[in-house]
Amino acid sequence: MLNAAGREIPKEIAGRRLKPFKGAFATRPKKRLYGPPMKSFYPGDNKLLESVKEAIKKTELTDGMTISFHHHLRNGDAIVNMIVDEIAKQGIKDIKLAATALFPVHEKLLEHIKNGVITRIEGSLNGPLGEYVTYNGLEEPVILRSHGGRARAVRAGELHIDVAFIGASMADDYGNANGMFGKSAFGAMGFAYADSMHADKVVIVTDNLQPYPVTPISISSTLVDYVLPVESIGDPSGIQTGTMRITRSPARLNIAKNVVKFLAKAKILKDGFSFQAGAGGTSLAVTKFLHEYMKKNGIVGDFVMGGVTGYVVDMLEQGTTKKILDGQDFDLRAVESIGRNPNHVEVSHIEFGDPHSGGCVVHRQTACFLGATEFDLNFNVNVNTHSDGLLLHGIGGHQDAAAGSFVTIVVAPLLRGRIPVIRKEVTTISTPGETVDVIVTDKGIAINPRREDLIEAIKGKMEIVDIEELYKKAKSLVGEPKQPDFEDDIVAIVEYRDGTTLDVVRRLKK
């Protein structure tokens, strides 16, 4: 089957029937929300667990089940390894791991993949696990989803979770929990909401047990089966991973300046402006420059949707935005702010970007600034694989923000060393070109021809280049990179946020 993004999609794979991508908003949901079993917790019942071992036993975790985790502690997370180690120790096999994302800190899971404890993964792969999957595959293709798409899949019962292990930096013995306070505070807990509402069983894992009732109540006791106190849920300094420093490259700073210039000249940057902040070095620079421009010109935005950083907190505190809607925090200033400022509001990733909800934040954003490992002549963007074919990143909120925002701006250099970022066709489509409006590079700005309104708005105010020109320029400088040597078998599926299949990733020859 050829899908609407022009990719060849098999009808079925590993028993899973694939629906081809039909267009960003072509599919309306026909399902009902998945209803997990009702719980009961009566006086005399006890939720407190004594050990990870007891958690596995009480939740009746067994071969073939699916377990989930959020990734709010990112590369500082200690929970996934802790739980999977114990599962392995108890001889349980064939587990589907549905962590929202996995990081280099989870590299040790490779031993559990090799020994058959983990046979399937649905979730974002960052780093070594992705590399392993690219060369080896698992028993079934990894399912890659956007943040909003994952929330949708959980709510629709397409990603059925037997046991959700939810890390909390503060919880009571009844399971009321948040991520805002405690030694391991990580801020908003957006990823945990869908899992807490739809997993068959829910375990709160905390290193900070406090007297009942813990508030704010991000996750309610009404959704929780067990509470597992542990020594440490992780190292919150691991939240701030490498990508989260503002760029120092003059070329990328120039890209960021041009984004702000574009928005201003096209008269998009005005009172009421809202945007989604990324965490890449260039996106951070955009946030900083936006703030400076808005402050200087007395512009007040309605909201910023996070991933939140200190740069966004500056905007709230200095009055260039009225509110922050926050699904996850990318640095400790953001964590500190959400626990204190009533206009810094936690939202779930259902609210962030689930297309099959009553309406998500990204559908209301003015703009978003997104990165790319590659983009192509059709404005398709790749954030999952590199040009060498290695699967090294998750989709994140990329698809969601691109689909929803009034203007989606991709910021990328034309080249990374000797590798062109612009391609005739991207290696993997993570986000379809129909949802990408503007690409700002260090060698020029291209506008998607679908957006005649934007082309008209900027005409005569700023130089715009044809995307073909950018392609020719890159090609003249470094040529086309070698095509990766792929096998036929599929190691990962790139699901679109509505549950259709956007692309597949094939196994790389060793």
Place this chain on the structure above:
Amino acid sequence: MLNAAGREIPKEIAGRRLKPFKGAFATRPKKRLYGPPMKSFYPGDNKLLESVKEAIKKTELTDGMTISFHHHLRNGDAIVNMIVDEIAKQGIKDIKLAATALFPVHEKLLEHIKNGVITRIEGSLNGPLGEYVTYNGLEEPVILRSHGGRARAVRAGELHIDVAFIGASMADDYGNANGMFGKSAFGAMGFAYADSMHADKVVIVTDNLQPYPVTPISISSTLVDYVLPVESIGDPSGIQTGTMRITRSPARLNIAKNVVKFLAKAKILKDGFSFQAGAGGTSLAVTKFLHEYMKKNGIVGDFVMGGVTGYVVDMLEQGTTKKILDGQDFDLRAVESIGRNPNHVEVSHIEFGDPHSGGCVVHRQTACFLGATEFDLNFNVNVNTHSDGLLLHGIGGHQDAAAGSFVTIVVAPLLRGRIPVIRKEVTTISTPGETVDVIVTDKGIAINPRREDLIEAIKGKMEIVDIEELYKKAKSLVGEPKQPDFEDDIVAIVEYRDGTTLDVVRRLKK
């Protein structure tokens, strides 16, 4: 069938199979949560409705459907009448009305009951509608549920809601809504949560449309289909109905003092104490005296579960409780507090009292203070009907608080005029005696023999009387009241909070 409370329950009525009450915690849930249809709201879609007429049309409301409302505006509510009038105007018939509670302000619904627009009611009846039902019945018996029991029934799909109309004093055009701000602010919105999560369609009705995104987000846009702006959702001064003034009766003030004395002498009143505040005149006095006692003795409680009044706000502000958990507000000081104080926390009625959730607040309370129209020798309590058989009140949180609290205290005078409050058997069992521990009257305190621990704790410190003694005293003063002249047919079912049938109300002869 004879149920565990000793009442004769039919096996089936109006096509509804009844499960007999088996004991307060004898039943564990076996169902799954009801999953409503998934929604979608894409850029370009519009939620804003122009009129009530359009709301009926767009939600495809038709004969036989069930509509729901919350009662946070109590006797000031304008929404139920507004919607039902329009439904009637459009010729729609056979509607099941699932308002959480109806008040005297809804008396005009009688015309719609008589003309067949409303044929069934599931919800609390306060005043004239209850009186009508007692004499006439509807096509099916009215289902009376506790607050927690109603949330459970909605979540279980036993009370299936086609369209929920949710009044909000502040909302945006996307449906993010709260009750905390605006000219019609009513505070916590606890009743609306279950409906917003499980109704097939959700309409936010507001008289205060504000720019997106409205926060705090009590009801999220993700759950909302339509937003209906209206001139007025009601009169918030109607929140403060008659029962919500502190008693001036010396006898009742004495009851309140004895409650505090009992808790202190039995060493229950200490740091960490928590309780549920009622809104009856005597309960209010208990709150006031508790606060004074705790303040004087340096006792700090963990939380108060509301219905919240200004008396509870005093406790928070003067440090005799650390937190308020708030499902509904009973006066405007409480409304003002919840919008401002981060330790005054909104909770849903799932969190308040749903027994088939992962754990509700009432299961964690130290104490609750509840009223009674009647109580009997088995400690059963009636709050629904009067001794003349008239159905005039809902169950409220009575069953939930009684079942959950460590010590459940019923406060009641022995007589109301010439009517004894103590009966051999209550006319209607609203709350089973096994969950009622202490009854404090103006003529003595009785302790349920099941609570040997309490009897032991108070021994020699305070005079306790046998409940038989209280009964004899009342009888000697006013005799037994005449038994109401009931027909055989059943006009209402008193459901226990777990979905079993606790009692039935029979039709009264005209």
